[in-house]
Amino acid sequence: MNNYIDQLSIDCVVFGYQSKTLKxxxxxxxxxxxxxxxxxxFILQNEDxxxxxxxxxxxxxxxDHIYLDQFKxxxxxxxxxxxxxxxxxxxxxWNTNQSGIKIDLNWLDKRFVSLGYYALVxxxxxxxxxxxxxxxxxxxxxxKVPQLIFDHNEIISEALVELREKFxxxxxxxxxxxxxxxxxDLQELYEVVYDTPFARNNFQKKILDLNVLERLxxxxxxAANKAPYLYxxxx
Amino acid sequence: MNNYIDQLSIDCVVFGYQSKTLKxxxxxxxxxxxxxxxxxxFILQNEDxxxxxxxxxxxxxxxDHIYLDQFKxxxxxxxxxxxxxxxxxxxxxWNTNQSGIKIDLNWLDKRFVSLGYYALVxxxxxxxxxxxxxxxxxxxxxxKVPQLIFDHNEIISEALVELREKFxxxxxxxxxxxxxxxxxDLQELYEVVYDTPFARNNFQKKILDLNVLERLxxxxxxAANKAPYLYxxxx
Numbered sequence: 001m002n003n004y005i006d007q008l009s010i011d012c013v014v015f016g017y018q019s020k021t022l023k024x025x026x027x028x029x030x031x032x033x034x035x036x037x038x039x040x041x042f043i044l045q046n047e048d049x050x051x052x053x054x055x056x057x058x059x060x061x062x063x064d065h066i067y068l069d070q071f072k073x074x075x076x077x078x079x080x081x082x083x084x085x086x087x088x089x090x091x092x093x094w095n096t097n098q099s100g101i102k103i104d105l106n107w108l109d110k111r112f113v114s115l116g117y118y119a120l121v122x123x124x125x126x127x128x129x130x131x132x133x134x135x136x137x138x139x140x141x142x143x144k145v146p147q148l149i150f151d152h153n154e155i156i157s158e159a160l161v162e163l164r165e166k167f168x169x170x171x172x173x174x175x176x177x178x179x180x181x182x183x184x185d186l187q188e189l190y191e192v193v194y195d196t197p198f199a200r201n202n203f204q205k206k207i208l209d210l211n212v213l214e215r216l217x218x219x220x221x222x223a224a225n226k227a228p229y230l231y232x233x234x235x
Numbered sequence: 236m237n238n239y240i241d242q243l244s245i246d247c248v249v250f251g252y253q254s255k256t257l258k259x260x261x262x263x264x265x266x267x268x269x270x271x272x273x274x275x276x277f278i279l280q281n282e283d284x285x286x287x288x289x290x291x292x293x294x295x296x297x298x299d300h301i302y303l304d305q306f307k308x309x310x311x312x313x314x315x316x317x318x319x320x321x322x323x324x325x326x327x328x329w330n331t332n333q334s335g336i337k338i339d340l341n342w343l344d345k346r347f348v349s350l351g352y353y354a355l356v357x358x359x360x361x362x363x364x365x366x367x368x369x370x371x372x373x374x375x376x377x378x379k380v381p382q383l384i385f386d387h388n389e390i391i392s393e394a395l396v397e398l399r400e401k402f403x404x405x406x407x408x409x410x411x412x413x414x415x416x417x418x419x420d421l422q423e424l425y426e427v428v429y430d431t432p433f434a435r436n437n438f439q440k441k442i443l444d445l446n447v448l449e450r451l452x453x454x455x456x457x458a459a460n461k462a463p464y465l466y467x468x469x470x
Contacts, residue, residue, distance in 0.1 A: 006241045008348060049310030049348060073308050073350050075284030113243060113284060113350075115308050165400075 004042040006107070009114040010053050011040040011074070011152060013159035014061065016123035016139055017176040020188050023123070023139040024156060025060065026148070030135040032087045038152045039137065040114070053117045060137050062127035067120040067175040071162040075113035079151045085109055114150075118159040120175035167193055171212060174233040182219055182228040183207070239277040241342070244349040245288050246275040246309070246387060248394035249296065251358040251374055252411040255423050258358070258374040259391060260295065261383070265370040267322045273387045274372065275349070288352045295372050297362035302355040302410040306397040310348040314386045320344055349385075353394040355410035402428055406447060409468040417454055417463040418442070 014025035029035040041056035043049055050070065057066055089105055128137045140146070145156060167173050173189055187203045207213065214234050218227040249260035264270040276291035278284055285305065292301055324340055363372045375381070380391060402408050408424055422438045442448065449469050453462040 005243075005346075005348065008240075008243060043310070043348070045346065046312050048312050049308060070308060073284060073305060075278070075350070077281050077283050111240075111280065113240065113278070115310070115348075 003044055004107075005045060007110050007112050009040055009042055009112045010049070010056055011038040011114045011116055011155055012053060012057055013038060013116070013118040013156050014057065015118060015120050015142075015159075015163065015176065016126065017189055017192065018123045018139070020192055022142040022192050024142055024145060025128075025137060026140045026145065027060070027131075027133075027137050028135045029149075030133055032084070034146075035084065035087070035149060036146050037149045038155060039131075041131075049115055053115075057117075057119055059131050060129055060134075061121060062129055063121060063125060067172060068117055069119075069162070069166070069172075070115055070117045072116045072158055073113055074116055074151055074155055076151065077111060079114075080111055081149045084149045114155070116155045116159065118163060120163075120172055122176065122178055124178060164193060171210070171233075177233075180216065180230050180232055182230060184228060186231070238279055239342075240280060242345050242347050244275055244277055244347045245284070245291055246273040246349045246351055246390055247288060247292055247303075248273060248351070248353040248391050249292065250353060250355050250377075250394075250398065250411065251361065252424055252427065253358045253374070255427055257377040257427050259377055259380060260363075260372060261375045261380065262295070262366075262368075262372050263370045264384075265368055267319070269381075270319060270322070270384060271381050272384045273390060274366075276366075284350055288350075292352075292354055294366050295364055295369075296356060297364055298356060298360060302407055303352055304354075304397070304401070304407075305350055305352045307351045307393055308348055309351055309386055309390055311386065312346060314349075315346055316384045319384045349390070351390045351394065353398060355398075355407055357411065357413055359413060399429060406445070406468075412468075415451065415465050415467050417465060419463060421466070 012025075016023045016025070025039055026036050027039050029037055039056060039060045041052065041059070043052040047055075050068065053068055053070065054066065057068070058064060085108065088108065123139065130137055142156075142160070145153065147153065148156075163172075167190075173186075173193065176189060177185060183204055186207065187198060187200065190203065191197055212234055213231045216230040216232055219230050221227045247260075251258045251260070260274055261271050262274050264272055274291060274295045276287065276294070278287040282290075285303070288303055288305065289301065292303070293299060320343065323343065358374065365372055377391075377395070380388065382388065383391075398407075402425075408421075408428065411424060412420060418439055421442065422433060422435065425438065426432055447469055448466045451465040451467055454465050456462045
């Protein structure tokens with residue numbers, strides 16, 4: 001495992017948005033019953049950590065360009081999940097990885113510090129793929145995430161705190177929407193992220209005052225007089 | 236060096252405030268000309284990363300309780316400073332550390348990912364100490380920081396961005412002040428951190444409305460009628 005940095009991993013909280021619900025990408029680990037985790041991986045010796053995170057996400061989402069933010073390192077000494085490590089050892093599931101590099105199981109049987117990233121994607125653009133250790137990779141509603149290995153549930157909670165702090169200030173929410181959307185789509189997204197309703201007129205004024213939206217034609221709904229305008233985010 | 240996690244370091248941006256100036260703690264590395272760095276160190280195998288950061292800071296500041304926030308990992312593949320590493324190798328300066336553990340120089344001659352922490356301290360409480368690799372440890376005005384090794388100047392810049400984002404929201408600024416201060420002291424601190432003047436009445440109203448200050452007696456200045464009130468932060 002000299003190709004990877006020892007004792008250092010990356011775990012990604014990939015947020016998506018669909019049907020007025022915030023979702024996260026969860027992997028089910030192969031050959032172990034009910035064992036779920038965040039999509040993660042390791043850092044090659046000559047690889048920037050941000051590039052490693054993009055590679056790990058590309059392996060699961062097929063996306064090349066992705067909004068990504070490294071927000072915190074998770075490094076409690078006791079974050080390791082001994083039961084999980086034991087099962088991996090017994091099942092010999094991690095003998096190769098995507099790159100065909102042999103994984104030394106003793107290498108895995110150490111304490112790891114994990115760099116937490118969160119990503120925002122338009123679910124419609126994602127083509128889910130499995131890495132060799134994934135039995136499946138699926139979108140899960142944020143409020144229905146099962147018990148995950150290690151401290152991965154805590155990583156999601158912390159990512160959500162960070163998302164809320166940055167969402168408004170950095171206008172990153174547009175990464176969760178299709179490129180063209182209505183004002184109502186946008187408001188619903190904000191309401192879901194902050195888990196609170198906003199007054200329609202206030203919301204619209206506040207957003208339009210930012211001068212980051214281009215107004216396009218009206219959305220075709222069949223009822224022309226009530227049709228809402230479509231908008232596009234000006235990058 | 237089996238006692239430390241390989242290829243992972245901690246670098247700390249310690250902010251202090253004195254004479255209306257924001258300062259950071261800089262170490263001068265022993266036996267190398269003009270070689271400056273952030274106070275840093277490594278993580279013991281069984282040590283939480285936050286505890287490692289506290290130990291590293293205690294080694295330089297003698298403080299046990301310190302406001303500390305881990306804000307970003309720095310992990311570009313090319314962040315290593317080859318010239319510095321070469322000089323360390325030639326000068327054989329890092330053969331032991333504070334704990335008396337032998338440092339294998341080959342261990343140091345690798346790529347490191349560094350976890351960036353920032354700390355806020357009341358300068359008056361700090362008793363500066365040197366670790367074995369420090370020729371000196373000094374407070375330097377934020378706008379007079381010299382060229383540092385690796386990406387340490389960038390780590391300071393990023394810490395300052397983070398400090399400004401969190402300063403107001405989390406009321407962390409009080410960590411930079413003595414426990415008792417005047418409203419003017421507090422306003423001056425805010426003006427220095429944000430590098431912008433605030434209107435006195437607005438500032439005072441905004442701060443008092445937060446209900447986090449306890450008003451004490453007036454400050455003794457000799458001119459009783461103009462003496463300002465003293466305040467204390469309610470934790």
